[in-house]
Amino acid sequence: MTDxxxxxxxxxxxxxxxxxxxxxxxxxxxxxxxxxxxxGITAATLLKAILIHPQRQGDPLSLTxxxxxxxxxxxxxxxxxxxRTNRSTQHWYVELEQxxxxxxxxxxxxxxxxxxxxxxxLPFPAVPAAQDVASLARAGFxxxxxxxxxxxxxxxxxxxxxxxxxxxxxxxxxxxxxxxEPRRSLDFLSLTAIxxxxxxxxxxxxxxxxxxxxxxxxxxxHADAAALAVVGERAVLGHARANRFYNNYFDxxxxxxxxxxxxxxxxxxxVYFKE
Amino acid sequence: MTDxxxxxxxxxxxxxxxxxxxxxxxxxxxxxxxxxxxxGITAATLLKAILIHPQRQGDPLSLTxxxxxxxxxxxxxxxxxxxRTNRSTQHWYVELEQxxxxxxxxxxxxxxxxxxxxxxxLPFPAVPAAQDVASLARAGFxxxxxxxxxxxxxxxxxxxxxxxxxxxxxxxxxxxxxxxEPRRSLDFLSLTAIxxxxxxxxxxxxxxxxxxxxxxxxxxxHADAAALAVVGERAVLGHARANRFYNNYFDxxxxxxxxxxxxxxxxxxxVYFKE
Numbered sequence: 001m002t003d004x005x006x007x008x009x010x011x012x013x014x015x016x017x018x019x020x021x022x023x024x025x026x027x028x029x030x031x032x033x034x035x036x037x038x039x040g041i042t043a044a045t046l047l048k049a050i051l052i053h054p055q056r057q058g059d060p061l062s063l064t065x066x067x068x069x070x071x072x073x074x075x076x077x078x079x080x081x082x083x084r085t086n087r088s089t090q091h092w093y094v095e096l097e098q099x100x101x102x103x104x105x106x107x108x109x110x111x112x113x114x115x116x117x118x119x120x121x122l123p124f125p126a127v128p129a130a131q132d133v134a135s136l137a138r139a140g141f142x143x144x145x146x147x148x149x150x151x152x153x154x155x156x157x158x159x160x161x162x163x164x165x166x167x168x169x170x171x172x173x174x175x176x177x178x179x180x181e182p183r184r185s186l187d188f189l190s191l192t193a194i195x196x197x198x199x200x201x202x203x204x205x206x207x208x209x210x211x212x213x214x215x216x217x218x219x220x221x222h223a224d225a226a227a228l229a230v231v232g233e234r235a236v237l238g239h240a241r242a243n244r245f246y247n248n249y250f251d252x253x254x255x256x257x258x259x260x261x262x263x264x265x266x267x268x269x270x271v272y273f274k275e
Numbered sequence: 276m277t278d279x280x281x282x283x284x285x286x287x288x289x290x291x292x293x294x295x296x297x298x299x300x301x302x303x304x305x306x307x308x309x310x311x312x313x314x315g316i317t318a319a320t321l322l323k324a325i326l327i328h329p330q331r332q333g334d335p336l337s338l339t340x341x342x343x344x345x346x347x348x349x350x351x352x353x354x355x356x357x358x359r360t361n362r363s364t365q366h367w368y369v370e371l372e373q374x375x376x377x378x379x380x381x382x383x384x385x386x387x388x389x390x391x392x393x394x395x396x397l398p399f400p401a402v403p404a405a406q407d408v409a410s411l412a413r414a415g416f417x418x419x420x421x422x423x424x425x426x427x428x429x430x431x432x433x434x435x436x437x438x439x440x441x442x443x444x445x446x447x448x449x450x451x452x453x454x455x456e457p458r459r460s461l462d463f464l465s466l467t468a469i470x471x472x473x474x475x476x477x478x479x480x481x482x483x484x485x486x487x488x489x490x491x492x493x494x495x496x497h498a499d500a501a502a503l504a505v506v507g508e509r510a511v512l513g514h515a516r517a518n519r520f521y522n523n524y525f526d527x528x529x530x531x532x533x534x535x536x537x538x539x540x541x542x543x544x545x546v547y548f549k550e
Binding site: 114117216 | 378
């Protein structure tokens with residue numbers, strides 16, 4: 001890949017070439033995780049295959065990504081298929097393949113939304129402004145963490161400091177300001193990746209590393225493109241927690257808010273962990 | 276369809292015949308909703324196509340159902356495809372078709388779970404026992420509601436009583452005991468349907484009917500078959516809420532608990548509404 005210095009590393013990472021029948025992409029060293037790419041960049045790349053598809057109608061409403069196997073560094077192919085198109089919704093199935101094997105799947109719904117009565121029931125958390133919170137020191141984290149400015153208010157982790165008691169914390173709740181580093185205007189693709197930037201809840205709860213991997217990640221969008229444009233390059237507020245850790249798997253539910261308290265997206269995921 | 280009086284209506288409704296390449300099913304009048312079948316029975320039927328598949332490995336961990344179009348009363352075909360099988364997880368894609376058109380899709384992950392450290396962070400709600408709560412009077416509701424015993428503690432709705440002020444309630448939270456009617460031992464299939472029995476949140480919040488339809492429904496299982504067997508024929512506790520209503524769509528997050536306070540499943544869905 002040629003390094004286009006005019007293009008944000010995020011846009012390089014989600015770049016796809018080819019035709020609608022088979023898009024080709026390439027993993028980015030900037031978004032590398034401990035094994036394979038950061039799951040959020042894979043989710044954004046699968047969504048991008050839909051958004052650039054010539055038959056796409058409407059904006060993303062719902063996305064579920066199933067991580068079937070680690071994505072190996074290098075090329076991958078994506079097929080995005082509109083399985084049903086209605087007047088106001090369009091349903092998609094997407095597969096990411098490497099060496100003829102499925103490494104990830106996604107389903108998604110795009111929709112045309114109209115103005116209606118609206119209400120947000122979940123309260124916006126009481127937090128200090130992003131500029132009043134220190135950025136996370138990123139030494140010791142995988143490469144992708146360097147692509148984000150993370151300002152932790154609650155529920156962080158310190159990879160370089162061994163913790164004597166591995167069950168220090170009573171919960172796994174995290175609350176943090178998040179933005180792309182370098183800055184980039186928020187859109188559906190970057191919001192998708194941002195919604196997966198929360199460290200695995202078991203790291204926060206137990207303050208120690210164990211092998212983990214997201215198995216399934218679901219995102220519901222509660223905002224349209226105009227609302228994301230209002231956020232622009234500013235940080236969004238992320239709030240994440242686990243409900244249950246049980247027999248190799250834990251879940252995570254999370255919300256992403258605009259600085260003004262607009263709920264932009266909610267997510268749930270289920271994550272493998274090994275003891 | 277022959278009426279087998281020895282079979283529970285739920286098992287009749289999710290019955291599939293044929294081979295793994297193309298299962299055939301039939302909608303059940305017992306689980307009819309206002310338009311087409313109750314979404315929970317469709318979700319359970321899609322999951323059943325996986326569970327009876329000869330290549331299936333492990334128990335359900337995650338399920339996402341996308342409702343692409345109303346399912347018409349009558350026959351439907353289901354294809355369930357294992358897209359990737361690993362040592363401990365198996366990834367599925369499922370399509371439900373009528374007249375050659377996709378009416379619903381699902382992705383799912385099955386997994387072999389081992390005993391690990393466990394913790395439930397979400398507190399079990401303080402509630403009266405099921406036997407101390409009155410069953411919902413089911414007159415005026417669609418057929419499927421008769422297949423459940425619903426004991427509402429908070430956040431119900433009364434379809435036969437017009438409400439003067441349509442915005443009476445300050446939130447859409449519902450808390451209720453739920454079991455199959457007639458009684459049936461809990462398993463992954465009935466738990467899937469039960470997780471979708473919550474009335475649309477906009478009905479609860481605004482105490483009025485508007486056209487609605489679930490677009491995407493995600494369920495994460497936090498229990499194994501043995502834990503479900505412990506529940507047996509008793510009611511489970513459901514807890515549901517909306518986070519945001521915005522421009523034709525609202526979400527719902529929900530939990531299903533055993534009577535002893537084991538968190539069995541968590542779900543999220545996004546639902547269309549019309550004004």
